[in-house]
Amino acid sequence: xxxxxxxxxxTLKTIVLKLLxxxxxxxxxxxxxxxxxxxxxxxQITEGALYPTLHSLxxxxxxxxxxxxxxxxxxxxxxxxxxxKTKTKEKVSELADFMETMKFLLDIKTKTT
Amino acid sequence: xxxxxxKQIDYILKDISARGVEMESLQLNLHDHICCIIEQNLExxxxxxxxxxxxxxxxxxxxxxxxxxxxxxxxxxKNYYAMKKIMILSGxxxxxxxxxxxxxxxxxxxxxxxxxxxxxxxxxxxxxxxxFLFKTKETEEKGKKIIIAVGTFNGILFCISSLxxxxxxxxxxxxxxxxxxxxxxxxxxxxxxxxxxxxxxxxxTIATTIxxxxxxxxxxxxxxxxxxxxxxxSKSYHYLQNEELINRMKxxxxxxxxxxxxxIKLSNDxxxxxxxxxxMIINSELGQSIIPxxxxxxxxxxxECGLDREFIPGEVGFNLVVDLKDxxxxxxxxxxxxxxxxxxxxxLVKMTDDKILGFSNYxxxxxxxxxxxxxxxxER
Numbered sequence: 001x002x003x004x005x006x007x008x009x010x011t012l013k014t015i016v017l018k019l020l021x022x023x024x025x026x027x028x029x030x031x032x033x034x035x036x037x038x039x040x041x042x043x044q045i046t047e048g049a050l051y052p053t054l055h056s057l058x059x060x061x062x063x064x065x066x067x068x069x070x071x072x073x074x075x076x077x078x079x080x081x082x083x084x085k086t087k088t089k090e091k092v093s094e095l096a097d098f099m100e101t102m103k104f105l106l107d108i109k110t111k112t113t
Numbered sequence: 114x115x116x117x118x119x120k121q122i123d124y125i126l127k128d129i130s131a132r133g134v135e136m137e138s139l140q141l142n143l144h145d146h147i148c149c150i151i152e153q154n155l156e157x158x159x160x161x162x163x164x165x166x167x168x169x170x171x172x173x174x175x176x177x178x179x180x181x182x183x184x185x186x187x188x189x190x191k192n193y194y195a196m197k198k199i200m201i202l203s204g205x206x207x208x209x210x211x212x213x214x215x216x217x218x219x220x221x222x223x224x225x226x227x228x229x230x231x232x233x234x235x236x237x238x239x240x241x242x243x244x245f246l247f248k249t250k251e252t253e254e255k256g257k258k259i260i261i262a263v264g265t266f267n268g269i270l271f272c273i274s275s276l277x278x279x280x281x282x283x284x285x286x287x288x289x290x291x292x293x294x295x296x297x298x299x300x301x302x303x304x305x306x307x308x309x310x311x312x313x314x315x316x317x318t319i320a321t322t323i324x325x326x327x328x329x330x331x332x333x334x335x336x337x338x339x340x341x342x343x344x345x346x347s348k349s350y351h352y353l354q355n356e357e358l359i360n361r362m363k364x365x366x367x368x369x370x371x372x373x374x375x376x377i378k379l380s381n382d383x384x385x386x387x388x389x390x391x392x393m394i395i396n397s398e399l400g401q402s403i404i405p406x407x408x409x410x411x412x413x414x415x416x417e418c419g420l421d422r423e424f425i426p427g428e429v430g431f432n433l434v435v436d437l438k439d440x441x442x443x444x445x446x447x448x449x450x451x452x453x454x455x456x457x458x459x460x461l462v463k464m465t466d467d468k469i470l471g472f473s474n475y476x477x478x479x480x481x482x483x484x485x486x487x488x489x490x491x492e493r
Contacts, residue, residue, distance in 0.1 A: 051143065
């Protein structure tokens, strides 16, 4: 099952920030692949959503970039800035709290196996 | 795993650019991303061209530049739509409330101050700052940004000084002069000299500068035409002198032996009505019913202006004046001696009721003072 883009839109920043917090530095393609891998293909981040988000995070000062030449092409690595680290914690706990509220709101019973 | 040649790598970058992606950093992002996909997913001897075309199509809905558009939207216009909406709504409200407030003020209807106050606050604190934000985003030139900043500040100052003037708050004159000073001495020269440098803007700059000078000159003329505070201070002193004169006349021994009881009552009623109306006129301007003797040091002089809404037909002030006119007519019929009749030609009494609102505050005060003096004179 693939989740709708509406659902992903509000969580993309948090996903990217958390991945960067766990992996020090990553480049765009790597981020999409890692998400795919970790979610068993359930979440597939599109390029059209990922790069605007990365640029926005960079403009906000939450991530820093460094470039590396891979033969003839340039690769941009993203890593968290100190403010980005704080922001990640905020965002993750906000989302966790939101998920709890949604569970309660939609009356979703957690499976007990 | 496919190995991309230098030629193919160049081709991809050029294609991304040709598809309308102009931001260099985004070009590099997409370039590396596509290269990675091809390298990872295309077989060693696979068809590069068709695979590339298939892959790039998965990046967008209609066109590749959508990604750049989305990026720019996120970067430049955070909260863009909400802000733009607020700017337009605050602008519409300011303009409407200002026009309504002005109409209410002219018609002496209740609520004029509310409309004018909120219009000025809304335009100076919400509309103009947001307008500044959007205008500066449109340009990259630092000089232009400075001109927009000075212009916006001038606009805010204009709103605030107009508000002070309309509400009769102290300091309005200085604020008004500051607004005109900033417009004439800083904004217009700044605008003119920066615009005149560019040949394509020359005519436009000259024309706009002329219009701005006319506007500044017009405002300055308005400021100068209006009497200065010295005139009002002098008028307030005259009023106080007259009040003192009335007091002294009252203290003199009164000869009311020749007057009937009815006449004495009438003269008392007339005097009381005059005091009451005077109190209302002064109160509407100063917030207290008398002009204090030390008004100058307290900045409490009375500025000449129209009567307040209490004097529109049907209101308390209006009824008091109509009643007073009636009493004066009764007084004149009762007083037998012709030399003691209160002259009514060209006075308040002869005026029709609808003319009352046309009086200025000082005008009506003078009429009332004279009536009081005539009455007191008759009792000496």
